[in-house]
Amino acid sequence: MNMTLLHPTPFSDDRSNPHVHVAAGGSAYDNTREVLSQINLAAAVKGKRVLLKPNAGRIATAESGITTNPQVVAAAIDVFLEAEASVAVGESPITGVKTMEAFEATGIASVARERNCPLIDMDARQPVHVLVEDGVAIQSLEVCPEVVEYDVVVSIPVMKTHMHTVVTLAVKNMKGCLWRRTKVDLHMLPQIEDMDDKTLNIAIADMSSVLRPHLSIIDGTTGMEGMGPSAGQAKKLDLVVAGLDPFAVDAVACSLMGLNAEDVPHLRICAERGYGVIDISRIQVNPDMWHDFISPFEPPPDNLSIQFPGITLLDENSCSACQSTVLMLLKRHRKQVLDSFPGQENVTIAIGKGHQSVPRGTLCIGNCTAQHKKQGVFVAGCPPVATQILEMISESNPEESPDVQIE
Numbered sequence: 001m002n003m004t005l006l007h008p009t010p011f012s013d014d015r016s017n018p019h020v021h022v023a024a025g026g027s028a029y030d031n032t033r034e035v036l037s038q039i040n041l042a043a044a045v046k047g048k049r050v051l052l053k054p055n056a057g058r059i060a061t062a063e064s065g066i067t068t069n070p071q072v073v074a075a076a077i078d079v080f081l082e083a084e085a086s087v088a089v090g091e092s093p094i095t096g097v098k099t100m101e102a103f104e105a106t107g108i109a110s111v112a113r114e115r116n117c118p119l120i121d122m123d124a125r126q127p128v129h130v131l132v133e134d135g136v137a138i139q140s141l142e143v144c145p146e147v148v149e150y151d152v153v154v155s156i157p158v159m160k161t162h163m164h165t166v167v168t169l170a171v172k173n174m175k176g177c178l179w180r181r182t183k184v185d186l187h188m189l190p191q192i193e194d195m196d197d198k199t200l201n202i203a204i205a206d207m208s209s210v211l212r213p214h215l216s217i218i219d220g221t222t223g224m225e226g227m228g229p230s231a232g233q234a235k236k237l238d239l240v241v242a243g244l245d246p247f248a249v250d251a252v253a254c255s256l257m258g259l260n261a262e263d264v265p266h267l268r269i270c271a272e273r274g275y276g277v278i279d280i281s282r283i284q285v286n287p288d289m290w291h292d293f294i295s296p297f298e299p300p301p302d303n304l305s306i307q308f309p310g311i312t313l314l315d316e317n318s319c320s321a322c323q324s325t326v327l328m329l330l331k332r333h334r335k336q337v338l339d340s341f342p343g344q345e346n347v348t349i350a351i352g353k354g355h356q357s358v359p360r361g362t363l364c365i366g367n368c369t370a371q372h373k374k375q376g377v378f379v380a381g382c383p384p385v386a387t388q389i390l391e392m393i394s395e396s397n398p399e400e401s402p403d404v405q406i407e
């Protein structure tokens with residue numbers, strides 16, 4: 001049964017024993033071609049319209065481990081063109097990032113242009129309103145229109161850990177198909193009574209009931225460990241994973257990262273609901289010696305205060321846009337932040353919408369913390385950028401203004 005809003009899949013696979021393919025050691029381009037050669041694509045996609053959805057949600061290069069390697073996208077374009085499909089690449093980036101600028105920065109624009117492959121700003125048109133009948137945390141979504149128009153949707157994320165969702169892989173990458181700022185809404189939902197899981201993870205599972213890729217290609221050329229999705233360390237693996245069941249593909253990717261998919265809440269919830277298979281013993285992984293490619297990732301830290309001595313970060317239901325701002329701020333300018341609060345041994349920073357209260361003197365970052373603005377220093381924005389934060393804290397402490405150098 002096809003319960004998603006996407007077109008019915010043109011591919012066939014054993015849903016109870018899905019196949020997942022891993023290729024390692026070659027170039028990003030060759031590894032991608034290798035895994036796709038294992039899937040019988042040609043007959044299924046001839047004459048179809050294929051939408052590739054990489055992670056080009058930020059201004060970053062592939063070497064950073066933040067965005068999808070352009071050679072993985074190039075190989076996918078070539079394979080689909082050779083199969084006589086028409087191909088486009090689409091993205092709806094995080095708040096504050098312009099789609100075409102991100103495509104240029106990642107190198108995806110260049111490989112697409114070389115192949116006369118259209119690039120789509122999926123935020124440009126009006127969204128499609130979709131009911132989520134299975135929804136526990138959400139009952140509707142606003143989806144970029146291309147997602148429902150194309151015959152085949154391919155999720156092409158980077159292999160990364162994530163501060164809020166443990167990992168971000170093929171299933172979660174589909175969140176980049178939610179229209180403009182509506183993707184932020186999933187981070188803003190209140191905790192559901194009597195449920196232990198964070199509402200964000202339940203909402204991602206809800207989204208997966210309607211928004212599920214037909215094919216998933218995970219770029220493990222350079223992934224990200226630790227404070228993903230944007231402030232961790234790049235991790236070179238030189239591998240690519242692909243398959244038709246996005247949950248099985250994610251589960252194998254988790255294993256390659258030294259993680260158990262059962263410990264990733266949104267994947268566990270999806271499997272419990274029967275959306276796909278994450279039990280490795282039920283997945284046919286090719287080649288047999290794929291375990292040789294396992295390279296454990298540093299998990300995301302539980303406590304950011306340990307990562308940044310002198311800083312206590314209170315994060316309640318923020319989204320990754322504010323998280324990234326704060327993590328980059330602390331990575332590059334922690335001393336300036338500390339110097340701006342003279343006499344305080346510890347600086348408390350709050351982000352996100354879920355705070356009942358914050359301690360006096362807190363640096364409240366982002367519009368979501370506006371109700372606590374009288375408690376300390378408030379920086380408006382959604383998200384604000386580091387320059388705004390540094391300017392605001394230096395204005396609040398004129399005698400101690402840091403010599404701010406912002407890149």
Ligand code: SF4
Nearest residue numbers: 319322366367368382
């Ligand atoms: S203020 Fe920050 S946490 Fe709140 S919606 Fe905007 S980016 Fe997300």
